[in-house]
Amino acid sequence: MNVLWIFAHPEPRSLGGALRDEGLRTLRAQGANVRESDLYAMKWKAVVDADDFGSAAPSDRLIVGSTSKHAFETGELSDDIRAEHEKLDWADTVIVQFPLWWYGMPAILKGWFDRVFVKGFTYGVRRPDGKTSRYGEGALAGKRAMVLLTAGAPEATVGPRGVNGEIDDLLFPLQHGTLWYAGMSVLPPLTICGADRVSPEQYDDAVATLHGRLRTLSTRDPIPFRSQNGGDYDEHLVLRAELAPGRSGNGVHLL
Amino acid sequence: MNVLWIFAHPEPRSLGGALRDEGLRTLRAQGANVRESDLYAMKWKAVVDADDFGSAAPSDRLIVGSTSKHAFETGELSDDIRAEHEKLDWADTVIVQFPLWWYGMPAILKGWFDRVFVKGFTYGVRRPDGKTSRYGEGALAGKRAMVLLTAGAPEATVGPRGVNGEIDDLLFPLQHGTLWYAGMSVLPPLTICGADRVSPEQYDDAVATLHGRLRTLSTRDPIPFRSQNGGDYDEHLVLRAELAPGRSGNGVHLL
Numbered sequence: 001m002n003v004l005w006i007f008a009h010p011e012p013r014s015l016g017g018a019l020r021d022e023g024l025r026t027l028r029a030q031g032a033n034v035r036e037s038d039l040y041a042m043k044w045k046a047v048v049d050a051d052d053f054g055s056a057a058p059s060d061r062l063i064v065g066s067t068s069k070h071a072f073e074t075g076e077l078s079d080d081i082r083a084e085h086e087k088l089d090w091a092d093t094v095i096v097q098f099p100l101w102w103y104g105m106p107a108i109l110k111g112w113f114d115r116v117f118v119k120g121f122t123y124g125v126r127r128p129d130g131k132t133s134r135y136g137e138g139a140l141a142g143k144r145a146m147v148l149l150t151a152g153a154p155e156a157t158v159g160p161r162g163v164n165g166e167i168d169d170l171l172f173p174l175q176h177g178t179l180w181y182a183g184m185s186v187l188p189p190l191t192i193c194g195a196d197r198v199s200p201e202q203y204d205d206a207v208a209t210l211h212g213r214l215r216t217l218s219t220r221d222p223i224p225f226r227s228q229n230g231g232d233y234d235e236h237l238v239l240r241a242e243l244a245p246g247r248s249g250n251g252v253h254l255l
Numbered sequence: 256m257n258v259l260w261i262f263a264h265p266e267p268r269s270l271g272g273a274l275r276d277e278g279l280r281t282l283r284a285q286g287a288n289v290r291e292s293d294l295y296a297m298k299w300k301a302v303v304d305a306d307d308f309g310s311a312a313p314s315d316r317l318i319v320g321s322t323s324k325h326a327f328e329t330g331e332l333s334d335d336i337r338a339e340h341e342k343l344d345w346a347d348t349v350i351v352q353f354p355l356w357w358y359g360m361p362a363i364l365k366g367w368f369d370r371v372f373v374k375g376f377t378y379g380v381r382r383p384d385g386k387t388s389r390y391g392e393g394a395l396a397g398k399r400a401m402v403l404l405t406a407g408a409p410e411a412t413v414g415p416r417g418v419n420g421e422i423d424d425l426l427f428p429l430q431h432g433t434l435w436y437a438g439m440s441v442l443p444p445l446t447i448c449g450a451d452r453v454s455p456e457q458y459d460d461a462v463a464t465l466h467g468r469l470r471t472l473s474t475r476d477p478i479p480f481r482s483q484n485g486g487d488y489d490e491h492l493v494l495r496a497e498l499a500p501g502r503s504g505n506g507v508h509l510l
Contacts, residue, residue: 010304013316046301046362049265061268063451064354065407099319103432104359107301107366113357135418152320154491160503161494163390163483169505170428172420177358196318228418236409239416248415249504250424 001032001218004091008039008098008109009150015195015203016099016150022207023095023148026214035087039108045080046111052078069120077118084116093144093217094184096174099195100151103170113178122182127229135176136227138183144217145179147171147189148210155193167191172250176225185222187213224255256287256473259346263294263353263364264405270450270458271354271405277462278350278403281469290342294363300335301366307333324375332373339371348399348472349439351429354450355406358425368433377437382484389436391482396438399472402426403465405450413448422446427505431480440477442468479510 005024009016027034037044050057053067054076071077077085088094098109105113117123122140125133133139149167151158158167167189168175175186190213192198192206213220226232226239234240244252260279264271282289292299305312308322309331326332332340343349353364360368372378377395380388388394404422406413413422422444423430430441445468447453447461468475481487481494489495499507 010319011317014318040302040304046366047295048356048361049295062266063269064265065451101303102365102368102372102436103428104365106303107362107369110357110359110365111301111362114362117357156491156493159493161499161507163488163492163494163508164432165427165505165508166503169424170432173358173425173428177419177425181357196320233418236411237418238411238414239418244416248421249506250420251504252416253418253420 002091003027003032003034003093004087005095006037008106010040044108046108048114065119068118072118072120097148100149131229134228141183143184145184146187149191150195151193152195169250180225187220187222226253257346258282258287258289258348259342260350261292263361265295299363301363303369320374323373327373327375350401352403355404386484389483393438398439400434400439401442402444404446406448407450410448424505435480442475442477481508
């Protein structure tokens with residue numbers, strides 16, 4: 001197993017940092033090959049701009065999608081982006097670890113996806129039949145991903161009727177709209193709540209849970225998102241009326 | 256009316272840039288006072304780190320929440336953050352405009368919230384009765400916010416059963432989890448789909464819609480999110496069983 005561990009916490013001496021260290025140790029002990037993208041340690045550039053695209057950047061109006069595709073195809077993307085592509089090509093499994101900030105990713109991690117998931121690589125690629133490879137198909141199909149999250153919020157508040165919204169809904173743009181969009185199979189997330197307030201016993205529980213999840217990385221069933229081109233969506237990419245009839249919300253996109 | 260317009264697009268010569276220009280002109284013609292945070296033009300620093308907190312930053316482990324609160328209270332936050340606080344204090348209305356990237360905000364805008372919405376200012380403040388001011392209460396209560404979005408996706412694909420998920424669900428972490436969390440009343444978003452492919456007629460329609468939305472900024476009903484401390488949530492901040500009985504999903508948090 002080749003695991004790429006993406007870590008987006010500013011403080012290695014945090015609960016998140018301890019879980020990252022524990023996770024890397026555990027995977028290596030299991031015999032996995034492990035590489036890391038520790039975004040803060042790498043001083044990862046978070047913001048998409050013309051500098052990403054080398055001489056492929058136009059001198060006039062910048063259209064990010066088409067410019068990034070051109071730069072990808074001609075090898076003119078900046079070195080830091082190409083290094084992440086090489087890691088993604090190598091990996092069969094990707095762990096995406098971050099503290100939940102404003103119910104989403106820290107900017108440095110959002111910027112990793114904004115800059116690395118360029119057109120021509122993870123989106124904007126057509127199949128021979130003219131359909132776009134997306135949601136279950138694409139360059140990253142066959143790879144697995146899992147989100148590992150630390151959150152200050154108590155568990156009940158990110159549960160089904162908790163005031164913050166349910167964790168699967170909060171993660172939908174990442175798990176469905178980004179990872180599954182690019183073709184990856186997405187394992188259920190592991191969320192450790194009450195960060196900065198965990199007791200030694202709670203920490204031991206979190207580590208035990210993490211061990212269990214890392215042992216089953218290659219066997220656990222992924223979230224059963226519907227594939228775009230499998231027949232469940234019509235020609236406008238709207239879910240067919242006979243599936244989850246009368247319902248809406250993120251849940252209709254699950255088999 | 257004092258409007259702060261936050262703009263997070265790398266290219267002023269884009270559909271988004273044209274709508275921003277049109278919006279600012281329209282508001283000024285209506286007699287509004289307008290200020291802008293053009294994040295790319297400002298070269299806004301996207302990433303939270305110890306440099307944000309001046310001498311309030313600890314020499315050992317950085318705990319972002321408590322350190323940011325200390326720096327806020329002692330006036331040691333960096334100049335760029337304090338400048339945004341002054342704008343927010345001044346504004347009664349905030350427009351948050353961005354292109355939808357990976358079903359969320361560009362990193363530079365996520366980093367605006369990560370860095371500006373610090374503990375002690377927009378969260379982590381207790382009321383006299385010990386409850387936390389959150390979701391409808393807080394420093395920004397009484398102010399209005401509206402999201403203005405350009406998206407490449409066709410409209411049906413971000414509709415109720417579209418493959419990308421419904422726009423209100425995709426925006427839930429921002430509209431509910433950030434803006435409403437900090438107390439702001441959130442107007443329904445304005446989403447312009449098919450960006451980079453709009454015809455002159457479609458552009459005229461988008462401008463007309465924008466004009467209508469800007470004329471009604473102070474009168475339109477906000478999204479009816481439930482307030483945290485209004486009695487709808489129990490002591491664990493879970494929605495009471497008799498409200499939206501048996502249901503879950505983001506929609507249960509609407510009145």
